[in-house]
Amino acid sequence: MREAYSELMKQIKAGKFVFTGELEPVKSTNLHEVIEGAKVLKGHVVAVNITDNPTAFGYMNALVPSYLIQREAGVEAVYQMTTRDRNRLALISDVLAAGALGIKNILALTGDHTTVGDTPQAKPVFDLDSATFVYMLRKMIDEGVDLNNNKIENPPKFNIGIAAAPNADPLEPEILKIERKVKIGVDFIQTQCVYSVEQAKNFLDAASHLNTPILLGIAPFKSLGMMKWMVEFVPGIKVPEEIQDRIRKAKERGGKEAIFTENIEIFSQMIREIRKTTNAAGIHVMAVGFEWIVPKIIEHTGLLLVSSISLWRFSLGESPREHTQYNGLHEYGCSY
């Protein structure tokens, strides 16, 4: 088994149920919100993903904020790197730079196509894909050489993650593709979001032979509008009617505040169920722009040792719907 270089991998290896968060640098030179977001997540998640031009929008690079959240907020980063914007030379450069800056995790991604982003005229690179990128990373880390076997002084040490689409339809080619990468050597998998335990189980079952820790993605709804948009426009996403209903009713009942409370209920319940009934290694929470909800969801699951034991008891006690809520639901989930 490969070495654990990062705290994230150490905790996974130690058998802990881990949480990771996500932060998004935007089209700005100001990193205040990212660093403040990291401070909010600190102590609740073991590491935070920093996105790399998500959905092909031209934002600040992911390396600088990855470094700064580690230095300024003391939170470990998962540096997301896509092959969309850089050829293999530029990837080598950034990987070495990440090593110099003390980054411990890299999430190797192909990246959304340029045409779906905010600069659709751009020339897409895709010199490598996520599989060949993982292959290059393995050579750099394990053999201390680049793709052409040129020696690297002080080779970098990272744990490598990949993404997965648990709602992929058809699912089998997705699983076979993950298997390809697992064979090359990945340490962990973070998935796009799931909206039901059944969907989660479906994917975990299909991927169980891979023997690789899987962190299931969840994405709470910032608003009713966001939910509607995801249901309507993000292909492959199916939010259970029951959850949609709960969010809609919350909105009627008490506006935004009630939606947040309902989110905390829905997702902490789902996480508890996943923890109890699956072998998932943890949860990756994507709540970009309202990171404050992440600690609340995690605390409400009662799964993390939080300072207030009363809060823990409270959240365990207050779940009368826990065992019946998801009965009769089918496959759901989303991908951004």
Added chain:
Amino acid sequence: MIIVQQKPLHEIFQMARNFQRLLIVGCDGCASVIQVGGEKQAKVLKALLEMERRLKSKQELRIKAMSILRQCDRQIVTTSLHSLVDDYDAVISLSCGAGVQTLAELFPGKIIIPANDTKFIGMHDTKVGKFYEMCRACGDCILFETGGICPITRCAKSLLNGPCGGQAKGKCEVGGWKNDCAWVLIYNRLKERNRLDLFTKFRLPRDYRVSEHPRELGGEPEEKEETA
């Protein structure tokens, strides 16, 4: 075959506006087969140019419209055109980019006007009147391993190890969920043939030197200069 598309007329008129003696040359190769650049189209363009000039100015125009076997063949172009071009100020080519450049190289003193945009190497479906890109001339064919479906061409990201997360129900996010995901097509084909081993095969990063352009092929190997 090489798929070409005629440029908007106003662009062709604009490029031709300063010339009175014009030779319009069609190509009986690909451009003619798809009815964009043959003799008929050369004659139609002649008529349109004459009409445009008559409306805009009283300038005398002398246009000849013709077609040759292939514009991408040096010998054919030379024998078909060398006695003609001196009588004209400019040549309008109805060929692909290869034809236009062959003319430009053989007749360096002449202005060669491209009437078409060269789109791609593709397949013609005459039933629906559509053309589909099928090959990007990457120089390193793996169609044998991918069930005869080219991921370099038909996957928007040209992935060697697909599919990516941008497919839903076998459709690609690029182009508005209309195109098939090449890697789902490959998966289905290989599964039918009981060859999923080829699907799961890991493909190393491509060596882009094989498609480093400009490419050339064939001929006698150049003799190395003897050094004393």
